[in-house]
Amino acid sequence: MPSTISLAPDAASDLADQASTDMLDAALRIYQTPVANLPKDLYVPPGAFAIWLEQFAGPLDFLLYLVKKNNVDLTQMDILPITEQYLAYIGELDSDHFELAGDYLLMASTLIAIKTELLLPKPQTPTDERDPKAELIERLEAYAQIKEASLRLDSLVRLERDVFLAMVSLPSTDVMQAELPSYSPTLLIDSLFKMQLQPDYQMHNIKVDAVPLSDRIASISRQLSTGSARSFYQLLDKSQGRVGAVVSFVAVLELMKRELVGVVSSDVEADKETSQINSLTLQWLL
Amino acid sequence: MIKNNDIANTKEHSLQIEVLLHASDAPLTDKALRKHLSVSAKELEQALAELQQRLASSVLRLHKTASGYRLQIADDYSALIQRVFPQRQQRLSQALLETLSVIAYKQPVTRSDIEYVRGVTLSSSLLRQLFDKGWIMEEGYKDTLGRPALLHTTPQFLDAFGLTALDELPPMPDLSATVTST
Numbered sequence: 001m002p003s004t005i006s007l008a009p010d011a012a013s014d015l016a017d018q019a020s021t022d023m024l025d026a027a028l029r030i031y032q033t034p035v036a037n038l039p040k041d042l043y044v045p046p047g048a049f050a051i052w053l054e055q056f057a058g059p060l061d062f063l064l065y066l067v068k069k070n071n072v073d074l075t076q077m078d079i080l081p082i083t084e085q086y087l088a089y090i091g092e093l094d095s096d097h098f099e100l101a102g103d104y105l106l107m108a109s110t111l112i113a114i115k116t117e118l119l120l121p122k123p124q125t126p127t128d129e130r131d132p133k134a135e136l137i138e139r140l141e142a143y144a145q146i147k148e149a150s151l152r153l154d155s156l157v158r159l160e161r162d163v164f165l166a167m168v169s170l171p172s173t174d175v176m177q178a179e180l181p182s183y184s185p186t187l188l189i190d191s192l193f194k195m196q197l198q199p200d201y202q203m204h205n206i207k208v209d210a211v212p213l214s215d216r217i218a219s220i221s222r223q224l225s226t227g228s229a230r231s232f233y234q235l236l237d238k239s240q241g242r243v244g245a246v247v248s249f250v251a252v253l254e255l256m257k258r259e260l261v262g263v264v265s266s267d268v269e270a271d272k273e274t275s276q277i278n279s280l281t282l283q284w285l286l
Numbered sequence: 287m288i289k290n291n292d293i294a295n296t297k298e299h300s301l302q303i304e305v306l307l308h309a310s311d312a313p314l315t316d317k318a319l320r321k322h323l324s325v326s327a328k329e330l331e332q333a334l335a336e337l338q339q340r341l342a343s344s345v346l347r348l349h350k351t352a353s354g355y356r357l358q359i360a361d362d363y364s365a366l367i368q369r370v371f372p373q374r375q376q377r378l379s380q381a382l383l384e385t386l387s388v389i390a391y392k393q394p395v396t397r398s399d400i401e402y403v404r405g406v407t408l409s410s411s412l413l414r415q416l417f418d419k420g421w422i423m424e425e426g427y428k429d430t431l432g433r434p435a436l437l438h439t440t441p442q443f444l445d446a447f448g449l450t451a452l453d454e455l456p457p458m459p460d461l462s463a464t465v466t467s468t
Contacts, residue, residue: 057380058406103406142403145459150380150387152456159358159446160376164367166308166346166357 053089059107060143062086067140079133080118083111110136211244216251221260221284229264229283252282260285299323299333300340304357313354313445352444352451385412389422390443391458394436396428421446 056062066082090108114132157163220235236248255261264281302323306314320330334355338348346357359367368375378386385408388400401408416422421443424435444450 057384058404060405107405139402139405143405146384146387146391146403148459149391149456150383152459153387153390153447154378154383156456157361157448158376159448160374162364163349163361163448164359164364164374166359 053104057147059086059104060140061147062089062104063107064140064144064147079111079114079136083115086111209247211240211247213247213251213254216244216247217254220248220251220255224261224282224284225286229281232280232282235282296329296332296336299325299329300336303333303337303355304341307348307355307357313351313356315354318354349448350450352449353441356445381406381409382412382415386416386421386439386443389416389437390439390452390455393438394426394428396434396436398434400437419446 053062056065063082063086066085070082070085072078072082087108090104110132114136117132159165219237223230223235232248232252235252237244240247252261256263261282262285264283303319306319306322316327316330319325320327323330323333325333334348341348341357345360345363347360349356349358381404384404385400388403389395392399392403397408397413413422419442420440422437423440425438426436427433428436439452444452444454449455
């Protein structure tokens with residue numbers, strides 16, 4: 001079967017010839033050497049057709065290639081043989097090449113639609129639908145025109161291919177930015193100094209209570225629990241002054257709240273007349 | 287005496303133009319040069335002619351493009367650059383060239399117009415490449431369903447292909463000629 005033999009990439013350019021003439025000819029070359037007869041057991045890898053197809057820019061490019069190989073005028077061409085050839089080739093595409101096949105399968109469906117139209121008798125009544133064959137030929141023509149135009153565009157003298165800019169000008173903005181001395185070097189020295197000074201800034205001043213409450217509580221507890229009942233005045237540490245008196249009072253309140261210290265009731269009765277606060281007698285309750 | 291002064295001025299202007307073209311990262315227009323040098327159109331013309339003459343003995347050439355004047359390396363040395371810095375040579379794929387051609391010749395076009403002409407789904411990376419080169423831009427929308435963006439070529443496209451205007455594009459090939467030429 002000629003189509004399988006012609007799958008070899010070297011034989012690619014002769015693919016259509018073989019398909020249309022159903023024979024091998026000397027135009028088949030391997031490394032520039034004409035090959036008259038292919039060995040019967042020539043192995044052609046299954047993916048070869050897909051690789052060969054990738055050289056085309058798409059189904060239109062491929063169709064155009066078939067048209068040219070068949071040496072027919074696009075405007076006058078009989079679309080059937082081209083369609084047959086196209087479909088024969090696309091049939092070779094397997095499911096491994098879906099990404100390639102998509103556009104080609106779309107074209108195949110268009111071609112099948114055209115083929116069916118041609119085979120069926122034409123309805124006598126005129127329809128609004130456009131002739132799909134004419135439409136396809138139009139598209140092929142438009143594509144051929146653009147393909148040729150792209151070749152002409154490519155042949156223009158192009159910057160950075162045929163001519164080159166004299167790059168004495170500014171380097172890229174990134175380089176420029178890297179070169180720009182936007183910071184003074186003293187900034188580094190300054191920051192070094194600041195770093196060394198840092199501990200001073202972090203010094204915390206912790207205010208120590210002149211008379212710690214806990215000390216007073218402990219002292220008063222010790223005095224009352226080990227000795228007899230005492231008056232508030234007796235419990236004071238005179239060296240602590242006024243603050244000491246206030247903290248001692250808070251300490252006594254705290255101890256009373258904890259129900260460790262109580263006021264001796266008889267003395268309160270007795271002191272009612274004199275109303276002297278310093279005669280308030282406290283005693284350990286436990 | 288006055289004449290000598292004129293010659294000195296022209297020479298100085300031509301030097302200044304060269305400096306500006308060296309220091310600029312984009313081509314400079316007539317208008318920009320006239321403004322920066324505070325010279326008349328005629329003086330600029332003389333200075334440019336002087337510059338062209340002076341550059342003739344160097345490897346640089348003054349070239350006028352769509353977006354202004356630029357300095358480029360003399361064509362004679364292109365082969366040397368291509369040999370030593372092959373990475374500087376930008377090759378364009380057939381798909382890219384065809385897409386660019388559709389935009390250049392049929393602008394403004396939409397993505398689907400390009401796909402219809404080429405019969406292939408247009409990959410975004412291909413279009414991205416053209417945008418990245420600054421050769422195409424989106425401007426306006428087609429008044430159809432979905433309001434697709436319209437693609438145009440840019441002055442940079444003309445610069446890259448050595449054209450000063452779109453009408454300098456090589457003529458669209460004749461339909462019958464393309465089909466029969468096998």
